Amino acid sequence: MADFKLHEKSSAPENSHPLLEDSEKEFGMIPNLHAVMAEAPGLLKAYQNVHSLFVDSSFNENELTVVWQTINVYHSCHYCVPAHTAIAKKMGADDSITEQLKKGETLNDSKLQALRLFTEAMLEKRGQVSDTDLKDFFDAGYGNQQVLEVILGISQKTMSNYTNAVAETPVDEPFKKFA
Numbered sequence: 001m002a003d004f005k006l007h008e009k010s011s012a013p014e015n016s017h018p019l020l021e022d023s024e025k026e027f028g029m030i031p032n033l034h035a036v037m038a039e040a041p042g043l044l045k046a047y048q049n050v051h052s053l054f055v056d057s058s059f060n061e062n063e064l065t066v067v068w069q070t071i072n073v074y075h076s077c078h079y080c081v082p083a084h085t086a087i088a089k090k091m092g093a094d095d096s097i098t099e100q101l102k103k104g105e106t107l108n109d110s111k112l113q114a115l116r117l118f119t120e121a122m123l124e125k126r127g128q129v130s131d132t133d134l135k136d137f138f139d140a141g142y143g144n145q146q147v148l149e150v151i152l153g154i155s156q157k158t159m160s161n162y163t164n165a166v167a168e169t170p171v172d173e174p175f176k177k178f179a
Helices: 014-027 032-037 041-055 061-074 080-091 094-104 110-124 132-137 144-167
Strands: none
Touching: 014 032, 014 041, 032 041, 032 144, 041 061, 041 132, 041 144, 061 080, 061 094, 061 144, 080 094, 080 144, 110 132, 110 144, 132 144
16 A cells, blocks of 8 residues: 655645645645645646636536536545535535435436436446437537536546545545535
8 A cells, every 4th residue: 555645835846836835725725635646746737727627617516516426426536525515515506416416316407417427428438428328418408518528527536536546535624524
């Protein structure tokens, strides 16, 4: 088992210092995920950039939450499920979405359920989705842009979910109540 350090600005590689400062400004702390990723400045920078790009996608706060939490639950990410529950609350997303996803229940909103099913299909089939998967997604009101944005979300969450699995990242105190 590897031993991953939770870096502070003082212990992180120099190229991570400004990235950790950005994390602190955004979250009011350095999340443990970012503290682990700081060991590899390129990973932390990529994660932060992809996160910003995904937040700026065409998805609203509920749709962002569906994509993030579908991936987090699929990967059984002990860290990201509670972290994104807190983020969803901060964004004003519907609380029932995360709860239904955690429990494996069908989402109340059919369009959001189609987004969930498409995201799961992308994960399970490693992008090799069927024409039926695409048709169902398009019939729900999504288009090619959203197909590609789901891939963007999967890219972001793969970085964090895999990091947390390997590093066994401890859940930050503010997120523990959502575990």
